[in-house]
Amino acid sequence: xxxxEKKKSFQEALEIxxxxxxxxxxxxxxxxxxxxxxxxxxxxKGYIMRNTTSAAIDLNDPSKIIDYAIxxxxxxxATQELAPIFELGDAKxxxxxxxxxxxxxxxxxxxxISIFMKKNVDCEKILKKxxxx
Amino acid sequence: MNDELYSFALKNTLTEIQNICSDIxxxxxxxxxGEVIAGDANTPEKTIVQVIDALEGIFEKADVLDGVEAITLxxxxxxxxxxNINGFYLVTVASGKADMKYVNTVTRVLIPTVLxxxxxxxxxxxxxxxxxxxxxxETPTFRNENTPMAETEEPExxxxxxxxxxxxxxxxxxxxxxxQLIVENLGGLLVPSDTVRIDxxxxxxxxELYEGGKIESVEIQTFDGKVTQCKVKPIKETKYEGKGIxxxxxxxxxxxxxxxxxxxxxxxxxx
Numbered sequence: 001x002x003x004x005e006k007k008k009s010f011q012e013a014l015e016i017x018x019x020x021x022x023x024x025x026x027x028x029x030x031x032x033x034x035x036x037x038x039x040x041x042x043x044x045k046g047y048i049m050r051n052t053t054s055a056a057i058d059l060n061d062p063s064k065i066i067d068y069a070i071x072x073x074x075x076x077x078a079t080q081e082l083a084p085i086f087e088l089g090d091a092k093x094x095x096x097x098x099x100x101x102x103x104x105x106x107x108x109x110x111x112x113i114s115i116f117m118k119k120n121v122d123c124e125k126i127l128k129k130x131x132x133x
Numbered sequence: 134m135n136d137e138l139y140s141f142a143l144k145n146t147l148t149e150i151q152n153i154c155s156d157i158x159x160x161x162x163x164x165x166x167g168e169v170i171a172g173d174a175n176t177p178e179k180t181i182v183q184v185i186d187a188l189e190g191i192f193e194k195a196d197v198l199d200g201v202e203a204i205t206l207x208x209x210x211x212x213x214x215x216x217n218i219n220g221f222y223l224v225t226v227a228s229g230k231a232d233m234k235y236v237n238t239v240t241r242v243l244i245p246t247v248l249x250x251x252x253x254x255x256x257x258x259x260x261x262x263x264x265x266x267x268x269x270x271e272t273p274t275f276r277n278e279n280t281p282m283a284e285t286e287e288p289e290x291x292x293x294x295x296x297x298x299x300x301x302x303x304x305x306x307x308x309x310x311x312x313q314l315i316v317e318n319l320g321g322l323l324v325p326s327d328t329v330r331i332d333x334x335x336x337x338x339x340x341e342l343y344e345g346g347k348i349e350s351v352e353i354q355t356f357d358g359k360v361t362q363c364k365v366k367p368i369k370e371t372k373y374e375g376k377g378i379x380x381x382x383x384x385x386x387x388x389x390x391x392x393x394x395x396x397x398x399x400x401x402x403x404x
Contacts, residue, residue, distance in 0.1 A: 070190075070194045086211060089229070096191055101197070
């Protein structure tokens with residue numbers, strides 16, 4: 001039974017449409033406005049925002065939604081595992097940098113946000129826009 | 134310089150880095166395949182394995198970013214930084230008040246320097262390169278003990294030699310590769326209690342590495358240092374293939390005092 005439920009949730013993850021917004025509440029709506037502005041920054045490839053009731057995805061390359069979604073979720077999972085090991089306190093952000101691109105993941109007001117961008121984009125600018133910095 | 138000395142040199146370097154930067158709480162290095170290279174004195178190997186395990190998901194899915202060059206996890210009380218240095222990953226954990234410019238300067242200068250030095254001593258020591266089958270095996274030419282040394286000649290053990298100059302008394306087998314695998318239960322009426330199962334692909338790789346040498350048993354070591362030897366066969370169920378697991382009968386698990394889900398080191402024993 002547990003297995004079936006797990007499979008279902010995985011399938012649900014796969015079926016997330018290109019841009020999905022569920023259950024818009026005011027704080028989420030505010031974040032979405034900020035994220036849409038961030039998305040317009042040069043070099044930003046898109047974002048994924050999730051909370052317990054809603055999800056919003058906007059990516060330039062929809063064919064990679066699953067890859068981005070899994071990477072984002074892996075980063076949040078890693079954060080949860082690593083922070084207690086080294087007593088890092090509450091995790092503020094995790095930045096994963098590749099050769100040409102990077103992902104900035106933050107948690108704000110219970111919303112898990114991952115922003116994908118080219119390597120030269122200034123993360124501080126993004127954090128300021130999200131009112132986190 | 135063999136892997137052990139290499140690891141020792143890096144371990145000392147990591148500990149020295151902590152002495153220079155008191156804000157660095159932990160420092161250790163691992164390879165892309167998850168093998169631990171060296172860790173400072175403060176960080177238990179079990180913790181290092183936990184970290185590698187936690188980061189695995191990111192490494193696996195980082196293709197969309199063209200691999201992982203660096204990871205920075207910032208918490209309210211501290212930071213964890215993973216940096217790719219010459220293909221190896223250095224993890225440093227620093228306190229919240231750490232001057233990251235200073236920390237980065239120290240780590241990014243010292244570690245590559247030690248790596249370069251060690252590589253110069255033995256360019257193949259760290260990389261898991263396949264055995265060089267074409268390497269010419271030199272005939273042993275031991276000096277007659279009765280022959281007096283020339284006055285200016287240094288005793289052999291103090292002379293620094295190029296790797297190619299080192300005498301090879303007999304053709305030696307390549308160093309056994311060590312795989313870190315997750316324990317999975319293996320049960321059933323007809324299951325022998327002294328046989329573990331691992332990926333057929335791994336067995337094939339080992340066989341190729343030893344040029345067709347028969348691999349019928351393996352040595353299994355836990356992170357607590359318990360070791361046992363068992364027979365080995367390939368995994369039968371396709372659902373377990375490529376998952377990095379070792380299927381283990383209960384008896385072997387009891388011997389090693391481990392359970393399903395724990396990590397063990399497995400290396401082949403050559404017949």
